[in-house]
Amino acid sequence: MNQTTYLIGEIGQNHNGSPELAKLIVDVAARSIIDPLFQHKLKGMDAVKLTKRDLNYELSVTSANRIYNSPHSFGHTYGEHRAALELSDIEHYEIYLYAKEKGLDFIETLCAPSCLSVLKHFTPDKLKIASRDLTNIPLLSALAETGLPIILSTGMAGKEELDNALNEINRYHNDISILHCVSEYPTNPLNVNLNTILYLKENYPQYTVGYSDHTIGIATPLAAVSMGANIIEKHLTLDRKMKGTDQAGSLGIDGAQRMVRDIRLLELSFGKKDLFIDPSVELGKIKLERSLATNKILLAGSIIKDEDLHLLSPGDGFKYTEKSKIIGKKLVIDIVANEIIYSNYLE
Incomplete structure (x- = not known):
């Protein structure tokens, strides 16, 4: 049987505060691709992901009031910048409905227990815990208590942090996926350490293992799939030159299509463990x-x-x-x- 990889297109904050821009990125994720040589109709991405923050539980007063004069700033202070990039619960619901129309799963990264307010409007297919929140035990408890499947990123975690997070979530359920990740944007190839995927599959066989990629290009997620990653998460954008700190490290429209095409063709290529004349x-x-x-x-x-x-x-x-x-x-x-x-x- 061919390996099937669950592909997540991360919108993150690349919507720049615009629900309409977010929907256009959903369109990128939803595209199916025809392989022109063999006419294989290839499945597009499986899911898109948005991030929901509560700014009351996000920044210290000093951080929020810090002058933010980056070329990518959407506000005078860092707090104003973050507020400009935040979508309301209703806007998340609107994008959720649009993704569902396109046949995509919808994943939410929730950064505070109060962000569970989106569940009043819709139920995401999965919840994501960002790398920085793997040690945020109150948040882990609140998300796990919903019973929804949870994806963890290990970008800032070692084994102790990961085990503590798993133990907390397992108090409620064990429908957990673990994504190897390096929280360096973009990630230097010297720091990627794809062999962590093999380590996770060997030491945590009860969970689905994948890879959240912050490298430039598509070679690393392809290699991750070849090493057994069952989930790939990658940032998407409409234009890598757009304003925004994550745009340059994301995949544009052509890059997203190439990654999906190559992963889907790679899946077709695995075959069976045998030697034979085809x-x-x-x-x-x-x-x-x-x-x-x-x-x-x-x-x-x-x-x-x-x-x-x-x-x-x-x-x-x-x-x-x-x-x-x-x-x-x-x-x-x-x-x-x-x-x-x-x-x-x-x-």
Whole structure:
């Protein structure tokens, strides 16, 4: 059976405070792709993810009042910047409905227990706990108590932090996925350590294991899938040059399509653990493999000797391992040099 990877397109704050922009990113995630060479219709992404914050539980007074004069700022202070990027519960619901129309699951990263207010309007398919909140035990309890499936990112966690988080959630349920992650934006390849995926699969076999990627490009998530990651999460944007701190490290429209295409084709490529001749190569095998052939003119009545033979294509005659079937046999017809010897040429 082919491996199926659950692909999450993270909208995050790349909507820049606009529900309409968020819907356009949903459109990117929902696109199916046709492989032009073999005409495979490839499944698009499986889900999109939004982040919900409560600014009353987000920043210290000093942090909120800090002047924020970055080119990516949406406000005079950092608090004003964060407020400008926040969508209301109703706007989250609106985007949820739009994603559902497109056949996508909808995942919410909730950053405070109070953010569970969105559940008054809709029920996300899964809840996500951001890397920074893996040690936020009150939040873990509040989210786990809903009974909804939970995805954890390990971007700021070692084994102790992960185990503590799992123990807390397991007080309520064990429908948990663990995403290897490095909270460096973008992530230096030297720091990715994809072998953590193998570690997680070996040491936490009861959970689904995946990878949340912050590298540039698509090579790393592809490699993660090849190592057994069952979930891939990647930031999406409409334009990597747009204003916003996460835009440059996200996948644009073309990049998103390439990643989905290549992961879906990779899934088709895994096959089964066996060595066999695939039916698709039979014609090529006949055309290109070598058969025993004459290296000189041989007349009818000649007895075939080893020194009369060499190997030529096509491969529809006797193989080298079948020499014993023709050496010492008498020809019933004349054969010119460099022709395949077939069974009906022999007495």
